[in-house]
Amino acid sequence: MDFSTLEALKPTLISYQTLLLFVMFIGLVAWAYSTRRKSKFDAIANSIFDDEDKASGASLGTEQDRAGANKE
Template identity: 45%
Template sequence: MEYSTIHSIFTVVLFVGFISFVIWAYSKKRKTDFDKAANLVFDDEQTAQQKTKQESDHE
């Protein structure tokens, strides 16, 4: 095999992998998981506020 043939096959494999990843990322099955992950930052803020409130209640 020539270098250009191997390079072409590798390019096609990477392109198919990229398209597969995009389809996986935007599938409706994954939406709930990604929504939960997106809101994790806000969950930390609520937990910190609750801890602060509990500490002030104990004093």
């Protein structure tokens, strides 16, 4: 296989690569928007608000210094 053969295969390889990436993109979009994962993604999206509630309730009895470390 010499250089001219590789140059002749280059458009075909680029076409296969483009097709493979397109199929992978469609698969990723289908995975992300599937209904089986909606509840899990909603829970993850709302977890930031759950952490605030837990943190505010847990830190009522402790003081923190300027760096955020708990004082003794």
